[in-house]
Amino acid sequence: MELNRIIYVATYAGKILLESGGETYRVEDTIGRICNAYGIRKVESFVVPTAIITSAVSDEYKSKAVIKRIRNRSFNLQKIVRVNELSRKIQSEPITIRELYAELKAIDQANSYPLWLSSLFYSFISSGYVLFFAGSFLEMVNAFISASVMRLSMYIFEKDNYNVVFIHVLGGAVAAVSTLLLVYFGVGVQSNTILISVLMNLFPGLILANAIRDIMAGDTLSGVARTTEALLIAIAIAAGSGTVVALSMKWLGSGAV
Structure with a gap:
């Protein structure tokens, strides 16, 4: 029964990491660390962006496998840091497996940044890019609102x-x-500069960085999957914004863009 609990909790920790944008190698390392901390030396994990498969064998040659399906993924570096620290802390300061699960549950259920704060971050980032591209104050205001x-x-x-x-x-x-x-109503002139600055918030940079890391670490399957996801997101951004720009040029003329 203890083997079942340990491997379940270890895989749950990996699930939190993967759902929060963690790299493949970090998920595998965390699962291994947790299992080792509770005396399970023979543990193997297979991690892809949409699933985690973990198997472990106890000293009595009892085996157990757990599969966790990953349906939702986002980016929460705070959760990654907390799970990462916890997996290392239990090696020097042991706690029971039930206490570990309770702490992981608290991390998983912790509230992310509130909507108003994330919206503010988006706005300041976009305004900063306009400033970087030598835009005017009105264009910064446009980017902030958009x-x-x-x-x-x-x-x-x-x-x-x-x-x-x-x-x-x-x-x-x-x-x-x-x-x-907003440009039509006089808030700024260079709509292309403003739009690029706003869309930079959506660029899948972290996904692409993790893809390169996975490929460099030998996790080719995960790397290719993440690269494909990044390309699809980039195409989606271009399709959404490009369609609107094309329609505005058709209906209002090239001067509208």
Whole structure:
């Protein structure tokens, strides 16, 4: 029974990491550390972006396997850090497996950044990019507002677990609509600079970085899967924003963009 609990809790820790944007090698390392901390030396894990398969063998040659399906993925570096620290802490400061599970549950259920704060981050990042591209103050204001509107619209569908590709198509389209409308009413002139600055929030940089890490570490399957996901997200952003820009040029003329 103890073997069952240990491997289940270890895989649960890996699930939190993978759902929070953790790398494949980190998930496998964390599962191994937790199992080793509770006396299980023979443990193997197979991790891809959508699933974790873990098997372990006790000293009595009893074996157990657990499969965890990953359906929702986001980016929460705070959860990654906390699980990472916890998996190392239990090696020097042992706790019971039930206490470990309770701590992991608390980490998993911890609230992420509130909507108003994430919207504010999006807005400041977009305004910063406009400044980097030598945009005017009005264009910074446009980017600030457009980024916030984009984040709010995406949140409505994120909380209902809509497909990530659809969410990014929507985000690109809303960003383009908001940017072009504000330019039309005189808030800024260079709509292309503003739109690029707003869309930078959606660029799948962390996914691409993790893909390269996985490939360099020999986890080719995970690396290719993450690369494909990043490409799909990039195409979705381009499709959403590009469609709106193309329609505005057709209906309002090239001067609208």
